[in-house]
Amino acid sequence: MITCPQCNTQQESGKFCGSCGADLSPQASDFAQPSAKPEVAAAASAQSQPVYTNENLNKAKEGVSKYWNFALDVLKRPSAALTGNETHFTNGLITIAVYVVAFSLSLYFLANKLFKTMMGGFGSAFGEGMGAKSLPFFDIASPIFMFVLLFIAGAMLSSFAAIKMMSEPLSFKGIIGQFGSIIIPFAAMNVIAIIFGLAGSIQLTLLLTGLSLLFTTFIMPAIVVYDFSLKIGKPVNRVYWSVGASALSMLIAYLVVRTSVLSFIEDMEQIMNIF
Template sequence: MLVCQQCNHEQQSGKFCGQCGGALAEQSRTETAKTNSETSEAEAAVATETTVAPVQQKNSFQTYVTFIVNLLKNPTRALKLNENQFGYGLITMAIYAFAYALANYFLANKMVKEMFGPLTPSLPFFDLTVPLFFFIILFTVGAFISTFAATKLMNNSSSIKNILAQFGGLLVPFMLINVAMILFGIVGMAKFTIGMTNLSLLFSVYFLPVLLAFHKGTELKGEQKVYFSLGAAALSMLISYIIIRLAILDFLDKFDHVYSWF
């Protein structure tokens, strides 16, 4: 069997390839079969690589949904999460903040159109949602830092990943509240949307640190876990105050100046 050295075309006779004109070389049937087998394996490997990624992404999404459903049914399970779920904690914090930003943006946009008419230009999406998302992330990070500080002051050896996983798990019900408020913001239910999103923020930033810090103190049977838990809430309040003074008030002032024509 003659095989082209350039395109691997096979033919029975001749000195040059009938397909590309390249030089032919003698090759046994065994070698030909081996070459075909290697080619098939390479093609199969490429096909596998292109299908594994979507399957893994689908499985990861399904696992996260199951994670959310289980914690929604019983939030107490969040206190048993370990370092392996810290990634879900990060995702939950991100969705929580983004849903809060979207709910309030859609509500503000709806209210502007009701006040000035449906032909009024929409509020700038990124100019509003990105800073709001960033501020809520800062609030939740402040709450997490407060919890972590109280945990370490009680000499609890829990790692950052462990505390983050449990904090994110406790945040799940409030994340779902913010997601639901997106719909109420779209239809313009102002009092309900503002009330629920701010209530969600209040519980997430001030009450969750108390709850999780108290749980960490209970694990070690700490004698002062009540004070340390309240200290976590106080520290979270202090961080929130700093964020408001240094970032949010300045943003609101700039936004009011630039978009005063609304």
């Protein structure tokens, strides 16, 4: 008896199936049989791939949820950021990234809004298309990003140096966790400044970004060092070390402004002249 590989109909002889007309030769039977294997493998691959995707998505959602809850807690109780050091390392890194990116975007959007408003007026007077131009994003946002990152790095380095001078064991990872967590309110100010930057509000954008940078660079080092000196329970000159940390942070910020920020302002003037 011969069994049809397509419809499983049995017949005594013949080269073709009497029911469906399929080829019953041995070569056709050998070729048709393994064809199911790739389909099974493809189906198994299609079923296993979403599993990894869902796991990564769930982990990402869980991480965002944890950071969001932590940020809300710090916004309600800023002292919560001072309860842990290295345990807040990831939260500190995320906050620093949000702070720097939001600061850069707010100033870029403000400058671009003012530029397009000015070019729009010239476009209506001298021709079409001038108002559609935008300032180069990378040339403007990336230097601001680096400047703000240097300011924050200087503030953390100043805090770390003052604590080390008190002969206390603390890793730089712990400073990142504590300092990055305590500037969550100022990162939120920068996020709000993005909205005002898009709206072209010079006063509100510069007010929020200026206050956030002032407190982060000059005030927070003193707070972090003073809080740490209270926790160690040793008689140290906590006021002097706290003020010294802020003074060192100011010095680093001054050097950054003198060596980089002023030249960036000159480059900005050249870009404006090109347009």
